[in-house]
Amino acid sequence: MIKEISIKKIATYDSTGVVFSGLKKINFFYGSNGSGKTSLSNAMKNIENFPDCNIDWASQPLKTLVYNQKFVEENFHQDSNIKGIFTLGKESTEIKNEIAEKKRLVDKLDEEIRRLRTNLSNKEEEYNANENEFIEDCWELKRKYDNEFLQAFSGVRNNKINFMNKCKQSHSLENKLCDLEDLRARSNKLFNGSLVKIQTLQSIKNENDELNVACSSRIFQKQIVGKQEVDIAALISRLAISDWVKRGYDHIHKSEGKCPFCQQSLPDGFLNKLEEYFNETYENEMRELANNVDQYMETYSNLETSIQDLLLNELPYIDKEKISQQFELIRSKNEINLELIEQKRKEPSKGIVLVPFHEFIKNINLEIERINQEIQAHNRLVDNRAQEEQLLKDEIWRFIANENLHNHEKYVRKEFSIKNAITGIKDGITSKTSEKNRLISEIEGLEAQITSVIPSVNEMNRLLKAYNFTNFKFAHTQNQGNYRLIRSTGEDVNQTLSEGEKTFVTFLYFMHLLNGSNNRDLITENKVIVIDDPISSLDSNVLFIVSNLILKLIDDIRNNRNNVVQLFVLTHNVYFHKEVTFHKKRSKGGKLHDETFWIIRKVNNVTDAQSYDTNPIKTSYELMWQELRSATQSSSSTTVQNLIRRIIENYFKLFGNISEDDILNKFEEEEKVLCKSLLSWANDGSHFASDDIYIEHPLDTNARYLNIFEKIFKVTNHHAHYKMMMGVEEADQSEIPHAQVS
Structure with a gap:
């Protein structure tokens, strides 16, 4: 069903256009000729030919049948065959019921598929929202570390999606997780500096060994005596x-x-x-002591020189504070040893134990070893720069992945859930679409068993006869599935039909097309119907027949008795509009829940439209009936005569082309006198002014003539119109010459 129509930039619709919204099952449009009704119906038939116009469907688009002058031109040629209308035959009730049930299931599947597609669209939006959120989370990290890791981000710095994909891939890297400072230092060295190899440092192992030998000499501990x-x-x-x-x-x-x-x-x-x-032994020992003191002094001096050289080195890897701490400890221990040595010199007979330096030197050597590891790593960077750059980039992305771990885990959990839901929905759509196609195939098979153009021919000929079109009829052609119009003699009508007959035949053909199709395979498809001014070129008496057919169609739509799901009626004729919009319940208030009312106007050569909560078309004819209803319930009765005369003149003489004699001839002899009296009484009452103060007709006179007035409508087969206008209960359908469209 159509929810909304937007029409712009065609004919008298300007660039702003008109939007017809809130459309229902039944939609009535009234507008004068040239106001834009036909432009609306043409757009609805072929919306794809009007790029600036749009139709918003409640679900999937349906086949739209439009009756207007273009339909007449395309489908009716008096000198050629007419496409046959395939309908379901009446001979197989079981098959028809089975088709109806399967079609109901197809409609149900259509609704389920539409709902699934809506859910799929919602899930896809949810998936995109989750993706966009993760993209922004990743991009925030890019902004945070962009200056520091410029080269590592190269290639993905200017595209959020590419950067997000790189973050995804980085979660699978198995590189070690480095801290930020290490990555900063290496990145600065590899990407921002000029790399040259560095000589490793020499440890102070030799000085350590020699000093240990000097300190541990037995001569210091020996008592030197005579x-x-x-x-x-x-x-x-x-x-x-x-x-x-x-x-x-x-x-x-x-x-x-x-x-x-x-x-x-x-x-x-x-x-x-x-x-x-x-003696000589004593002297030798003293010389040995002196030599060991000299050795200590020399090795210590070499140690001090080595440490000082290390502290003067400008390598960035040296922790000078740590080495200085150890150097201060060494110097303090040396002061102690010098005092002990001096004491030994003065008193050789006393043994001394010098303080060892190996722990402090060991700590310095460990620091040198660490520095050399840094230097070796640096030299590897120089020797394998390309590989090291790639390794560093991988480790940077591993760091970024770890920084983004929480966001990534949240994103993956949500993505997994949404993907599962999308997969399930798609499987459901596939399954239900397959089931729907199977049912459609079965429906087509069943329809092929009972479809025929014969029921349409028979029904249209029955209606032509019922409406007194007896000088021509529909007949089959030799080409199976086509019709032709022939005279009672069997000759083709050729160009002998009047414009009114041609219009009525075409409209009759259109009404039967609603319950069938020119294509055997499309008989039961749902349809949207647009009827644009169907009473053009029709005689006034045929106007009521067309109105009756449309009223029957509206009733069938409201009670779901056909494949028409929505109707649009457009007209410029006030009386036709009043006929087709009549519904007994509406007389008590506004529009019904399943209908809309519109007036289309052309102002300054631009089309505009307005919707109404009640039927906006009021006529003097309708007001006459309203006054008659009021007069029959009051004590004053002099106005009844004039109202009866005016109604008879408007309805029967002007629009129905039925004279007083035609009316009188419908009555039996005894009632003909009463009817003639009524007409005379009405004419008398309409030409003389009466004063209600002095003259008053008896109430029983009014009642008697009102009965005859109603009888006039009965005998002329317009009793339904009488009941409609008097607001009494709906007429028995057997009394109304409805078209029984199959």
Whole structure:
């Protein structure tokens, strides 16, 4: 069904155009000739030919049949065959019921497929929203790290989708996860600096070994004393005065035989005893001590020089603070050792233990080892720059993936759920479409068993006869599935039909086409119907027949008795509009729930349209009936005569072309007198003014003549019109010459 029609830039519709919205099952359009009705019907028939116009369907588009002058020109030629209308025959009720049931199932599947497609569209929008959210999450990381990782982002920096796809791929990388500072440093080195190889540092192992040897020499711990076999040795040892005696011995050769300490003459042989005590062994040990002290001084000096050189090196990898801490500890320990050495020099008889440096030197060497690892890594960058750049890029993307881990996990979970739902919906659409196609195939098979053009021919000829078109009829042609119009003699009508007859025959043909099709395979498809001014060129009496056919069509649509799901009626004729819009329930208020009313106008040569909550077309004819209804219920009766006369003149004489004599001839002799009296009474009442104060017709006179007035409509087969206008219950369908369209 059509929900909305937008018409613009055709004929009198300007670029702003007109929007017909809120359309229902039944839609009535009234407008004068040239206001834009036919442009609307042409657009509805072939909307694809009007690029600026649009039809908004509630579900899928349906076949739209349009009756207008163009339909007459395309489908009716008096000198050629007419396409046959295939309909379902009446001889197989079971098959027809089966077709109806299968068609109901097809409609149900159509609705389910439409609902699934709506759900699919919603899920696809949800999928795109999830994708867009993840794209923005990824792009936020790009903005955050763009300056630092410019080269790593190369190739995807200017496209959000490409960057997002790279982030997705990075979650599968197995590179180690590096910290940001490491990546920054390497990125700055590889991408921003000029790379040259660096010589590794020498450790201070040799100095360490030599210094350890010097510190651990036994001479420092040994008590250096004289020869113990000399008789003075026992006293010297007991008093522990070897160092004191040695200082005196060093001066005794200059003291001219006197003791350097007490100035007394030395005993005979004492000097020899001292010389024997401080013999060559003693001297050798002292020389060894001096040599070890010199070795210590030299190796320590070399150690200090090496450490100072290390601290002066400008390599970025050196932790100078750490090395300086160890150097300060070494120097402090050296001060202690120097004091111990000085003490040993003064008192060789006392042993000393020098403080070792190996722990501090070991820490420095460990730092040198770390620095060399950095240098070696740097040199590898120089030797394998391309590979190292790629490795760094992978590690940067691995870092980005880890930064984006939460967003990625949320995105993947949602994507998985949505994809499963989309797959399920698509499977459902495929399954239901397959089922629908199977049912359609079965319907076509069933229709092929009972379809025929014969029922349409028979029914159209029956209606022509019922409406007194007896000088021509439809007949089959030798070409199966076509019709031709012939006279009672069997001759083709050729060009002898009047314009009114041609129009009526074409409209009759159109009405039968609604319940069938020119194509055998499309008999039961749903349709939207547009009827544009069907009463052009028709005699006034045929106007009521056409109105009756359309009223029957409207009733069938409302009660779902055919394949028409929506109707549009367009007219410029007030009386035709009033006939086709009549419904007894509407007399109590506004429009019905399943209909719309529109007036189309042309203002300053531009079409405009307005919708109404009630039927906007009111006529003096309708007001006459309204006054008659009121007059029959009041005590004043003088206006009844004039109203009856005017109604008879309008309905029967002007529009029905039925004279008073024609009316009188419909009555039996005894009633003909009453009818003639009524007509005379009405004419008398219409030509003389009466004063209700002095003259009043008896109420029984009114009642008697009103009965005859109603009888006039009965005998002329227009009782339905009488009941419609008087607002009484709906007429029995058997009394109304409805077209029984099959």
